[in-house]
Amino acid sequence: MYLSLRERIADELRRVGYRVLSPFRVPLGWVDLFIPRKRIGIDIYAGSYESCVERLLSYPFRDIYIIGDCEGCISLEDFCRHFGVEMPEMEEEKLDNPSSYVKAIEDALAYLYIAGEVYEKDIRYRPLEITLADLKRLGFAVSSSKPKLKPEMFLSLTHDGYIAAKKIVGRRILRAEKKLNEMACKLSYVIALGISQTLRVKERFDMPEDCSLKSLLVFMKKLPVEDLNVGDGHPKALFCNFLVNSVLNEEAVKLVKKLNRMGLAFKIKTYSPYGHEMGEEYRVAREAVEALLKFSHHEISRDVTGEFLAVTYPLTHADVHPILGQAQMHLATAEKAGVCRIDGSKIILSEKFPEYARVRLAMLAEKVIKDLF
Known part of the structure; x- marks a missing residue:
């Protein structure tokens, strides 16, 4: 391993x-x-x-x-x-069967490791509930608050807790290696790459009827403009993240539910620093995402990611110089379509640009998705 x-x-x-x-x-x-x-x-x-x-x-x-x-x-x-190093001595990993309480502590540590932090007034994970006092006594977990006025306490791992939890998750990856290999495919690679930036997935409920261009166009036209804002990063990772948050969201949720059954992902409630509930999301172990990226691969052409940049990056950036190397041809196409004007490295968008972006995104999604199933 x-x-x-x-x-x-x-x-x-x-x-x-x-x-x-x-x-x-x-x-x-x-x-x-x-x-x-x-x-x-x-x-x-x-x-x-x-x-x-x-x-x-x-x-x-x-x-x-x-x-x-x-x-x-x-x-x-x-x-x-x-x-100039010695050959590492590989010892067979021992997968012990701990007592029920030790297992509860391990489950709680893994939960905190993957969740990052938990609102202490609303702990709903049973192993964490019953071991909380011991985790603090052992120096594995600590409570802290961000606001100084009316502080709300959130539970997270200490350095020692993080080290212990990382080993526990590593053992879970070892146990699940065969299943993760079976899950590895083009689709799981794209989803894993899309998740890799945040290690989080939020479930959508307004999915396209199918993967036909007609359904994808209808779906994209309903997508709020803010959902087209994809941020900065590697074009392929940004495109996969966009797919996970849109047309591949249902498949992404199916995958993280499988990881959940292996103890490598959890569905949690999210809260503001002031304790206001904000929603629910899945959080995924980095090691599980890393494994899926190692076990599989899918090529997405630079032409596809270049056009993706051309229709999303200008929505939040007036200066398109950083993407000219890959997206210049597609920006020129958008200019010819009359939805923007390019002046050097500056871009001026018309009111029609978001609609143009949605149509092109539907076409790009169809092109990539048909190779995944």
Whole structure:
């Protein structure tokens, strides 16, 4: 299992003097190891070589290595020899059967790890309810408040609690490895990449009837303009996030419900710092998303992501210089359609631009979705 292997490789590299970050976030997810001083990115092959390459190339590493038994990979033995480290000793992970109360503590720690924080007045997860006092006594959890006036308390993990919870989630990934491999496919890759930025999914209830262009056009025309604002980031990740929050939302919810049954995702109520209920959402373990990205892959063309940028980025940016390299042709097409005017790197939108964007987004969604099922 790559999680155990990367921990041992990281330990060996640190032992001989390297500073190592593991895992390391990149624009398209995470890679297993990063040596900052030498700007070296390292990933462990675990099902998709294409995914390894794409994630490594999404960050400006000076040098990259993919460890594994595949064409284009470097063997673990050769890697260790190159970096002057000992071959890591791999011990078989012991998956114990803890007592019911110890299991409740483990469940509570995993819940807090994935949820991030929980409103203390409304704890609805039974294992957390019954172990809360002990978690605080053991120094694994702490209460804190953001507002100074009429503070509302939120529960989160301490540093020690985070370390313990991370190991628990790692063991759950090990137990679920076979199921996660079975779940891995083009669709789960797109959903995982869409989730990777926030590790959250909110359920929509106004979904398109089907994946036909006609249904997608009807759906997009009802979409509020604010739902078209996708922020900044890697174009592929932004597009997948848009799909998860729109036309693929139902499939995304199905996937996180499967992760929920494995103890790798939870549905929680969200609250403002003042204790006002804001809604519900699923929160997902980073390790589960990372695994799905490792085990599968799906290519989305630069032409598709370029047009996606061209119809979404201008909604929140008057200066389109950052996207000209990939979206210039599609911006020119929009200008010819009479929905915007481009002056150098500045863009002036007409009132028709949002409607134009919705139509193009429906066409892009249809193009990508038909390859996923």
